[in-house]
Amino acid sequence: xxxxxxxxxxxxxxxxxxxxxxxxxxxxxxxxxxxxxxxxxxxxxxxxxxxxxxxxxxxxxxxxxxxxxxxxxxxxxxxxxxxxxxxxxxxxxxxxxxxxxxxxxxxxxxxxxxxxxxxxxxxxxxxxxxxxxxxxxxxxxxxxxxxxxxxxxxxxxxxxxxxxxxxxxxxxxxxxxxxxxxxxxxxxxxxxx
Amino acid sequence: xxxxxxxxxxxxxxxxxxxxxxxxxxxxxxxxxxxxxxxxxxxxxxxxxxxxxxxxxxxxxxxxxxxxxxxxxxxxxxxxxxxxxxxxxxxxxxxxxxxxxxxxxxxxxxxxxxxxxxxxxxxxxxxxxxxxxxxxxxxxxxxxxxxxxxxxxxxxxxxxxxxxxxxxxxxxxxxxxxxxxxxxxxxxxxxxx
DNA sequence: TATTAATTTGAACGATCGCTCAAATTTAAC
DNA sequence: GTTAAATTTGAGCGATCGTTCAAATTAATA
Numbered sequence: 001x002x003x004x005x006x007x008x009x010x011x012x013x014x015x016x017x018x019x020x021x022x023x024x025x026x027x028x029x030x031x032x033x034x035x036x037x038x039x040x041x042x043x044x045x046x047x048x049x050x051x052x053x054x055x056x057x058x059x060x061x062x063x064x065x066x067x068x069x070x071x072x073x074x075x076x077x078x079x080x081x082x083x084x085x086x087x088x089x090x091x092x093x094x095x096x097x098x099x100x101x102x103x104x105x106x107x108x109x110x111x112x113x114x115x116x117x118x119x120x121x122x123x124x125x126x127x128x129x130x131x132x133x134x135x136x137x138x139x140x141x142x143x144x145x146x147x148x149x150x151x152x153x154x155x156x157x158x159x160x161x162x163x164x165x166x167x168x169x170x171x172x173x174x175x176x177x178x179x180x181x182x183x184x185x186x187x188x189x190x191x192x193x
Numbered sequence: 194x195x196x197x198x199x200x201x202x203x204x205x206x207x208x209x210x211x212x213x214x215x216x217x218x219x220x221x222x223x224x225x226x227x228x229x230x231x232x233x234x235x236x237x238x239x240x241x242x243x244x245x246x247x248x249x250x251x252x253x254x255x256x257x258x259x260x261x262x263x264x265x266x267x268x269x270x271x272x273x274x275x276x277x278x279x280x281x282x283x284x285x286x287x288x289x290x291x292x293x294x295x296x297x298x299x300x301x302x303x304x305x306x307x308x309x310x311x312x313x314x315x316x317x318x319x320x321x322x323x324x325x326x327x328x329x330x331x332x333x334x335x336x337x338x339x340x341x342x343x344x345x346x347x348x349x350x351x352x353x354x355x356x357x358x359x360x361x362x363x364x365x366x367x368x369x370x371x372x373x374x375x376x377x378x379x380x381x382x383x384x385x386x
Numbered sequence: 387t388a389t390t391a392a393t394t395t396g397a398a399c400g401a402t403c404g405c406t407c408a409a410a411t412t413t414a415a416c
Numbered sequence: 417g418t419t420a421a422a423t424t425t426g427a428g429c430g431a432t433c434g435t436t437c438a439a440a441t442t443a444a445t446a
Contacts (some may be wrong), residue, residue, distance in 0.1 A: 002423095003423085010445075018302050019302050019303055020215075020299065020300055020302070020303065022215050022216055022300075022304065023214075023215055023300060023303035025402080025403065025404080026403075026404055026405075027402085027404095029405085036424065036425050036426060037404085037405065037425090037426075038405095038406080038407080038423090038424060038425060039424055039425080041404095041405070041406080042423075042424080046404080046405080047404065047405090062416085062424085072202075095302060096299075098299070098301075102358065103299050103300070105299075105358070105361070105362065106213065106291070106295070106296050106298075106299030106300070107213055107215075107216060107299070107300070108212050108291075108361065109212050109213070109288060110212055110213065110216035119215075120362065124363055151371060151372075154359060154369075154372075155372065155375060156360070157359070158352075158356065158359045158372070159351075159353035159355060161354065161355050161358050161359070162351035162352060162354050162355035163351065165295065165298070165351070165354050165358075166347065166350065166351045166354070168298070168301065169298065169316055172306065175345075177349075177420075178344060179348065179351070181385060182348060182379075182384070182385075184362065185382070185383050185385065186375075186379040186382065186383075188379050188384065189378070189379065190382070191375070191380050192269060192378065195393095196393085218432080218433065218434080219433075219435080220432085220433085220434095228394085229395050229396060230395090230396075230434085230435070230436085231394060231395060231396075231435095231436080231437080232394055232395080234434095234435070234436080235393075239411080239434080239435080240434065240435090256427055336400065339393075354412085
């Protein structure tokens with residue numbers, strides 16, 4: 001049995017997701033991974049190195065979910081389900097409502113340079129996935145042919161951020177599902193050039 | 194000359210706004226206020242105490258701005274200007290794009306209990322102001338009579354968060370002004386019950 | 387000006403931070 | 417079974433954290 005990288009990354013994701021990059025200490029990670037500092041450092045090099053692997057894995061999963069929406073036959077309907085899902089997590093995992101990327105971005109000014117650039121890349125990567133959703137919905141005529149694709153993709157990312165952020169500050173996230181309908185409705189609505 | 198509370202609060206606001214609650218150290222504050230630790234502690238009691246005064250002052254200013262929108266004769270037009278303004282800050286003050294409250298909220302899990310509850314209160318207070326804008330716009334018939342007021346207020350707060358967050362991750366915030374138009378457009382659009 | 391009260395100073399405390407590395411342990415090779 | 421290589425261990429490093437408090441300074445009173 002070599003070092004369980006995959007498992008460690010998943011356990012570290014939980015901690016970073018809950019406490020953020022700055023808020024997470026190496027001792028939190030040592031506890032969560034059940035590893036002593038030397039093992040973690042020999043496997044990941046530094047706290048930043050571990051975080052970057054976590055961010056990479058997290059972004060990949062999220063990107064995959066959005067691309068699955070884009071690749072479905074009914075992208076707008078799948079988008080609805082994608083947006084609604086995080087509102088249904090149980091209380092014990094409430095931190096999972098907030099997107100890890102957006103959460104980390106809030107600490108922007110204090111982040112190491114390497115984390116900053118990877119964060120920017122992650123945001124851009126996810127925006128590409130949102131753009132694929134728009135394009136697919138346009139091709140299935142669920143969206144008008146003249147929709148401004150890049151703006152709509154960025155707007156969609158913004159709606160994602162808004163909903164996730166609001167959901168973390170409300171006692172019952174599920175009660176925000178009307179917002180999902182509003183988003184899809186507005187996506188199909190007016191896009192004055 | 195007594196202790197310059199007002200001035201200290203404004204200087205501390207700058208630091209907390211830039212670096213967040215967790216990211217700001219007492220030594221950052223000592224530098225910014227040009228005061229030694231004892232003075233700060235005798236005036237504000239603790240880092241948390243100083244932050245709470247900063248948050249209170251900040252919330253008051255923002256609430257006042259939104260209420261000014263609500264009290265104008267053309268609330269929707271004023272809302273446009275209110276939303277557009279932060280997109281125009283110069284590069285050197287880029288951190289001012291992001292709302293201090295939303296920024297602090299991202300560190301939720303690590304915040305002292307007192308900060309958490311004040312943050313919740315601040316968000317609710319600002320939502321009341323957004324609600325006043327909706328109500329006023331309805332009374333001037335800029336908005337339909339059957340708009341769901343509470344939902345629209347929360348949605349508007351979400352749009353505010355989305356725009357401010359996106360603006361911090363883009364090279365030219367001013368290029369997002371189309372989003373302001375989209376927000377006002379969507380506010381006037383469909384609100385399926 | 388002498389005396390008291392209020393404020394400011396800054397060295398330093400204990401706790402925690404990210405991280406190191408010599409030693410102990412486990413694994414692999416023969 | 418013996419030896420060499422790879423991995424894990426955990427005490428502890430220097431730095432920084434929020435905070436304290438005796439001493440120095442400034443302001444107020446008589």
